[in-house]
Amino acid sequence: MLIRIGFEIALTAPAPVPSIVALSTHPDAPGRLIGSGKPRSPAGLGMTESWDIFGNVKHRLTLPAGETRLWSDCAVEQDGLPDAVVPEAVQHPVEDLPMAVTQFLKPSRYCDSDALMDFAWAQFPAGPSGWDRVQRICDFVHGHIQFGYHHGRSDRTASQALAEGRGVCRDYAHLAVALCRAVNIPARYASGYLGDIGVPYAGPGDFCAWFEAYIGGRWYTFDARYNVPRIGRVLMVRGFDAGDAAMMTSFGSNRMTLFRVWCEEMPAMSDAEVMDQLERRPEAEALLNLDTAA
Known part of the structure; x- marks a missing residue:
């Protein structure tokens, strides 16, 4: 099964705001990624990648004054099976x-x-x-x-x-x-x-x-x-609670003005056809003008 996943987020800040985002697919996420599951940003913004103690992929960046758009668009190939159900699994002392x-x-x-x-x-x-x-x-x-x-x-x-x-x-x-x-x-x-x-x-x-x-x-x-x-569940972050798994942590004032997320099944096709579909999506065509991945 092929699943298209991605997001588009717009943030507006009155002044530069240091931020940490956890908007990548997790290395432990089941399936094979086609394309990049990492956030993309406007040209020149710059993001530094690192990993926390839970293996979550995080990026550090500074939002400039004004509007900034972050986005991602890729596909993942999974087995198409639902979450496992194992009634005999025991509780360990x-x-x-x-x-x-x-x-x-x-x-x-x-x-x-x-x-x-x-x-x-x-x-x-x-x-x-x-x-x-x-x-x-x-x-x-x-x-x-x-x-x-x-x-x-x-x-x-x-x-x-x-x-x-x-x-x-x-x-x-x-x-x-x-x-x-x-x-x-x-x-x-x-x-x-x-x-x-x-x-x-x-x-x-x-x-x-x-x-x-x-x-x-x-x-x-x-x-x-x-x-x-x-x-079709696709893991991004995990931790003790949401404090460890926040999609975005900002150290200053900003406002979210756009938030879209997609996770939808795609018909069977080759990797090359998947990449062609990703590039042809009207929203992606507009976002590509913002430039490329961190």
């Missing part, structure tokens, strides 16, 4: 977990699992498998939080999401992660592209948040917002 994984048992800025300990152990007692327990957590979060973009708030913690019962996709992920950690299941936040592939059209594109739980000897993908296995 803490003493058997790899040391690198135990860090994802601790509370973090937005996943305040220590505040949810009593609730989690009462609500989600151990079951036949670790998968069963994580799925019960997803079922609860999916039914408890009312989704709405107008409910979005950048400082909401998992315990607040539980108390308020509303939020956006990051709140679903934060609450599920915190509840997993509270019952000793390592969990980490993740985000990236997720288009309406294999499901009814749900509206304009956006980046999406989900989470990963360590059971059965590996990390598995779970999504408390949609709560069904999905096709």
